[in-house]
Amino acid sequence: MSTVAVIDYGMGNLHSVAKALEHVADGQQVIVTHEPERIRAADRVVLPGVGAIRDCMAEMARQGVIDVIHEVVRSKPFLGVCVGMQALMDFSAENGGTSCLGVLPGRVEYFGDSLSAEVGGERLKVPHMGWNQVHQERAHPLWAGIAQDERFYFVHSYYVQPARPELTAASTEYGVRFTAAVARDNVFAVQFHPEKSQHAGLALYANFLRWDGRTP
């Protein structure tokens, strides 16, 4: 039986992620674990995350999952979600500056305290919370069956700025145009929460469970 490991490092939303994956699993077994050998043995790996990046990085280190993450991002279909996406970058401006995993080149920046809409100038609240449109910047197996500019559920105050524009798989407008999804080889990561994005989110998870890790 094919397995998907949801990395459990004690930070928040992994139950929601696991429940949504189970809901769309078609024979795949969903396991929630921090054990490196079980992560290494899985066919696919999901790195979830909510909360502050400093705590997430500290917990990953404490649970001893950093090495195995570096290993599986080179080989297996890998999906980062929210802070699990941010953690893949080199560095985050959160918590006075936090070093991240450095799997993908780029930084994580704050929306700022005086964010306003590009059109109309309306003051925008931070965190960016709610359903916003995700503009697919390029074709990818994980977008299969998902409409262009579909709405997904976001909740975050920091966003990813990849060092190379070709890493951006989708973008979203919120005062700035930011990267809502990144993709490189077998790694895909999203700022939004598919597990909270109803049909579209479940479709993305179903696509991930079918994905062989290859990008066209």
Next chain:
Amino acid sequence: MGLAKRIIPCLDVDNGRVVKGVKFLDIRDAGDPVEIARRYDQQGADEITFLDITASSDNRETMVHVVEQVAGEVFIPLTVGGGIRTSADIRRMLNAGADKVGINTAAVFNPEFVKEAADRFGSQCIVVAIDAKRVSAADETPRWEIFTHGGRKATGLDAVEWARRMVDYGAGEILLTSMDRDGTKSGFDLALVRAVSEAVRVPVIASGGVGNLDHLVDGIVQGHADAVLAASIFHFCEYTIEQAKQRMAAAGIEVRL
């Protein structure tokens, strides 16, 4: 195009059943929470809020099961409020499948709890619920105070100042209920919603008083709320969430359709 304004149906749950009272009286049974949550999800609710209005710990356990069941089949954000007093309460609800918890009375009696909770679980899951009542006379500059115990006990805390302080302490969102309007179906206290929404940088959910779909529009357009919460107009099938969204879209508000 951009971020949609949210419609959040609220389920007041007592002993495993959805109930709705008018100004905390005249409790009417509106049905099974899991079934109702499923219906709202199908109608396009952007989030669902459960308010646990039971007092006993046995019934608290019932609430955990409700959240677990809903979270297993409804994949939109779920918030649980009512009786959240300790980190253990928060952990239990998050483990059951809640995405956010609403802290109300416990914040008033121990503001540090909000700080601890935000530090431990992240601001994204801490909603501070504020029950406010207008305390100024009709000819004065409007002023609102925080009330506890279902609107019976004044605290002397100014609602706008309190909202700012809660955000400083780490609240990721404010759920603002007008105790004057709650259950009256006469519309939001728009001056209150606007005062709080403009005072804080985090999203504000307007609550209390929705009696028709235009009230929802007013909450966004005039109150500058980021989300609107309503209970009875949806429970008793007066309107569907879809109708509410269509009305909002027709008024030029961006919604998820």
